Amino acid sequence: GQSLEQPSEVTAVEGAIVQINCTYQTSGFYGLSWYQQHDGGAPTFLSYNGLDGLEETGRFSSFLSRSDSYGYLLLQELQMKDSASYFCAVSPTRGKFQFGAGTQVVVTP
């Protein structure tokens, strides 16, 4: 079967840097994605890694190491609006997305 592990909660102050780790076990691998969800809202796509390395999108970066079955999302220059849940999602087969339990990021002033 498939499993994904990520921390349940991270707290940081405005302006700080936060790293959310995700380790996975899957029978197949077609990429690792990250999604953000604010309270009461729908998940929205942040980034995708299909190959090893770092992908940067503004203040957010995502990293993948396929040999370690590991990835992370890096949130830089934290802002209050970054308070949300963050989900890693693995694609174990073509087309399918399976999500982790999510990490609640709490940003304090």
Place this chain on the structure above:
Amino acid sequence: DVKVTQSSRYLVKRTGEKVFLECVQDMDHENMFWYRQDPGLGLRLIYFSYDVKMKEKGDIPEGYSVSREKKERFSLILESASTNQTSMYLCASSLQTGDVNTEAFFGQGTRLTVV
């Protein structure tokens, strides 16, 4: 903009009722998904469809069935609703580009309460 529309935001049904949750996407995406979201458990895949009339079970298909008669529409059916199916249900769609799973677009969710 891609739009994924779920037919209801809130739904209250009685135990034993047959419940239909409808989802429509307007971007001609091949893939459509139904997830349920419960606190501390993240998003769990119920069913996945990669084409019209094609479906695959996800992690928690028991008590659910799906229908995809047209590309833009994916329905989730609770054959006989039970209280443990009280949850937030999220529909999503994505475009398949070769072997790459492009981003999933989510609807706003249906909060289903079974009493």
